[in-house]
Amino acid sequence: MQPQQQGQQPGQPQGQQQGQFQGQRYPILLSTMNDLPGYEVVRVFGEVFGLTVRSRNMFSTMGAGFKAMAGGELKGLSKLLSDSRHEALGRLSEEAMAHGANAVLALRFDCNEIATTASEIAAYGTAVYVVPHTQR
Template identity: 60%
Template sequence: MILSTMNDLPGYEVTEVLGETFGITVRSRHLGSQIGAAFKSIVGGELKGMTKMLQESRAEAQERLVTEAAAKGADAILAMRFDANEVADGYQEICAYGTAVKVRKLPSAT
């Protein structure tokens, strides 16, 4: 599956637009992470546990995005984006979304 944050894909022609596709995950921080973050906020610096959780969440949301697009028969996802929101205190929603398309590689001009 080709993922692109661009609206087009150089070297390819979009032959069919299959529509919007997305992958979503909602994660909660564990108590130890929340306590550590509270202490870290006093002295400043990176919240490594939270950074790791968000990286894993993005990867999971992107994997679900690709799975949904593949189920629609897509070859690529264009205009891929991430969105993140706090759903409730301690719950983080990560959504990966884009447009599922079928593409054809253009012959190279030599």
């Protein structure tokens, strides 16, 4: 086993500070897979989720309605949903880390409309602690 660097969690690969997994933008590893090649799950913390509810302003919604009649991408709504997913993933990451996890596996999204004025985005998965197979 390689010596641990300052700020590094036990069992974390050398050269990766806490929260860094191959340049990923979130503070922990997020994966839609049920397992993680090259890693072993050593602890399961259970289900975690991140939730956000957002609405667009009235004028933007009207503009999207006119654009929908003409056809084409509704860029404002696409940005809203993309931003909402990132916010939900950030909240999911925070909850998982609060449990002591360094990864979330089996990540999924759910999206619902609320009263035709807002969208709910939920990100959920299983919070786990993983270590590389070589560091046991």
